[in-house]
Amino acid sequence: MLRAAADFLGRRPNATQDEIAKAVGVSRATLHRHFAGRGALLAALDDLAVALLGEAVEAADLDEGPAAEALRRLVAACEPVSPYLALLYSQSLDLDLDREPAAWLEIDARIVELFRRGRQSGEFGPDLTPAWLTDAFYSLVVGAAWSIQAGRTASRDFTAIVTDLMLHGVTPRDR
Amino acid sequence: MLRAAADFLGRRPNATQDEIAKAVGVSRATLHRHFAGRGALLAALDDLAVALLGEAVEAADLDEGPAAEALRRLVAACEPVSPYLALLYSQSLDLDLDREPAAWLEIDARIVELFRRGRQSGEFGPDLTPAWLTDAFYSLVVGAAWSIQAGRTASRDFTAIVTDLMLHGVTPRDR
């Protein structure tokens, strides 16, 4: 139920409870029986989004092996939770980093650290900051989810398109 | 007035008319005098967003010179309108491409064409589709605007960070 709600709200941030209920496939009364109000629903979605993102980050073993491989694992792990990331984005791009839940800041810090260690080891270049790369990562994951949902990209390509773009950009690699 | 409204709504898609009016620096009554209702305000913002994006695309001369240089010009031209792009994104990621205004489809087609000609000329690799690269471009422009607004990135770096990431990714280039 929360998955369907996240999918829908990620695309329709202003949806009413009635619209969300229809999208999820239950009545508004039933939605209310499960979540004590719109605020409770949104809080549950946020919590789930952060929890699932945390699990994805954990599963990706960001500290292991080459940074490029870790990034690829991270992108793959984030594919199933990309609707939740889109939800986090669409509900409020007005993030106040000082007021975010600790779990989110922990996730963010670990991804920043991945880019930092890649840069330090020389695998990644010195020109782009870890903070920007982390934000770019979020943007591309959400953008890829959107592109797939819009039918402009095949869903099987998710991991490759995000990882290849982040690693190499559009310029062809020498072979 | 519309600029401030777009800035605010890009970050707070659910904002009320009262909140928008405060953010813009006028009273709700005055907002109403300028725009006949919430629907009219949102329509005006959408129209302005598409118009400004169209001007940016026009100014970038996407058909001239190397595709990489055209991309750099495009990113630079889009910096001032990135809040509007963020607004288009946040108001409805539920885009129905068949129902978009012709102006938007024209803009989208021209950016897709830039990536297509870059791929065809060999400047850009064959692995990433022009459609995905166009969506990635939108995502990174919005993500960069957000990163800057959040204070995680310096605003003077906007063009460089988006362009460098799209062209080369994080992998260091041989010098």
Place this chain on the structure above:
DNA sequence: ACACTGTGAGACAAAAACGTCTCATGCGAT
């Protein structure tokens, strides 16, 4: 057959947001 649980539908009250209106104020032009 009966009891229990969860649900949908719809009615209704409450709250939130929107739209409209009036009045006072400030500013600029004459």
Place this chain on the structure above:
DNA sequence: ATCGCATGAGACGTTTTTGTCTCACAGTGT
């Protein structure tokens, strides 16, 4: 000094959305 215009503030009506409640129904377990 006066006039016209735009605005803010706040009141008030309207609409939308939310929250609550009741009743009927279906499914499941005993």
